[in-house]
Amino acid sequence: MSETIFFYIFAVISVGMVLLMIFQTNPIVSALYLVFGFFGVAGLYVLLSAPFVAVLQVLVYAGAIMVLFLFVLMLLNLRKEDLVYDRLNWRKIGVGGVAILFLGFLAHHFTRIQIQPFFDLPENFGTPEGVGRLLFTTYLIPFELVSILLLVAIIGAVVLGKRQ
Amino acid sequence: MITIHHYLILSALLFTLGLLGAVLRKNILIVLMSIEVMMNAINLTFIAVSRYLRVMDGHVVAFFVMAVAAAEAAIGLAIVVSLFRTRQTIKTTDWRMMRG
Numbered sequence: 154m155s156e157t158i159f160f161y162i163f164a165v166i167s168v169g170m171v172l173l174m175i176f177q178t179n180p181i182v183s184a185l186y187l188v189f190g191f192f193g194v195a196g197l198y199v200l201l202s203a204p205f206v207a208v209l210q211v212l213v214y215a216g217a218i219m220v221l222f223l224f225v226l227m228l229l230n231l232r233k234e235d236l237v238y239d240r241l242n243w244r245k246i247g248v249g250g251v252a253i254l255f256l257g258f259l260a261h262h263f264t265r266i267q268i269q270p271f272f273d274l275p276e277n278f279g280t281p282e283g284v285g286r287l288l289f290t291t292y293l294i295p296f297e298l299v300s301i302l303l304l305v306a307i308i309g310a311v312v313l314g315k316r317q
Numbered sequence: 318m319i320t321i322h323h324y325l326i327l328s329a330l331l332f333t334l335g336l337l338g339a340v341l342r343k344n345i346l347i348v349l350m351s352i353e354v355m356m357n358a359i360n361l362t363f364i365a366v367s368r369y370l371r372v373m374d375g376h377v378v379a380f381f382v383m384a385v386a387a388a389e390a391a392i393g394l395a396i397v398v399s400l401f402r403t404r405q406t407i408k409t410t411d412w413r414m415m416r417g
Binding site: 156157160164167168171172174175177180183184187190191194197198200201202203205206209210213214217218221222225226228229231235236245248249252253255256259260263264266268274275278279283284287288291292295299302303305306307309310313314316 | 318319321322323324325326327329330331332333334335336337338340341342344346347349350351353354357360361364365366367368369370371373374376377379380381383384385386387388389390391392394395396397398399401402406407408
């Protein structure tokens with residue numbers, strides 16, 4: 154029963170914070186709303202018995218990536234006229250309708266998925282030990298490739314940020 | 318009773334909201350944040366399915382998606398900073414030199 158209550162609390166937090174993030178004029182305020190939205194998604198990960206990914210969500214998304222966003226936002230020194238709210242027009246209403254159709258399509262196909270629920274989980278499910286063991290045995294080569302990807306991203310960011 | 322369908326429909330909703338934010342807003346920083354929201358929705362799908370199938374592979378994929386999101390945020394923000402230096406604006410409608 155408490156799982157149901159917590160699911161709806163975290164679902165309302167994440168969806169509501171994402172909605173508030175989209176409809177803001179000031180990007181700093183919307184970055185702060187998005188931090189709370191990421192916390193809501195981290196709570197959902199805890200409910201899904203994935204504590205390691207929940208901790209990574211808070212550390213990497215709500216911590217590192219959003220700090221990077223706020224840092225760049227304060228570096229950019231935006232003027233008042235950059236922060237105007239986007240007007241509603243027919244193109245946007247059409248895009249919204251297409252998005253609602255897309256959501257209906259996704260929901261229709263997701264509700265037809267049949268998976269028998271299991272309540273007994275294996276040992277070390279979702280803990281750092283379990284995920285790490287999988288990461289360093291089955292997924293060793295993708296893990297090393299991710300390190301190369303991050304290195305390339307660092308070099309690319311330095312090259313792009315350098316003044317000509 | 319929370320089934321997998323609750324989580325899957327919630328992640329579909331989050332993905333659609335991120336898509337709307339990425340398409341409708343003109344502020345490039347909010348577009349980048351909406352792309353982060355879409356990646357989060359994909360992560361939620363992976364975690365939910367791996368919980369109900371009792372395999373941990375989804376957690377590893379979520380880890381990789383987080384690494385890709387971090388790289389994307391770093392490169393995207395570097396591009397935004399260098400474009401802002403030359404154009405002095407962050408509206409996507411003002412950056413149309415690539416349009417034919």
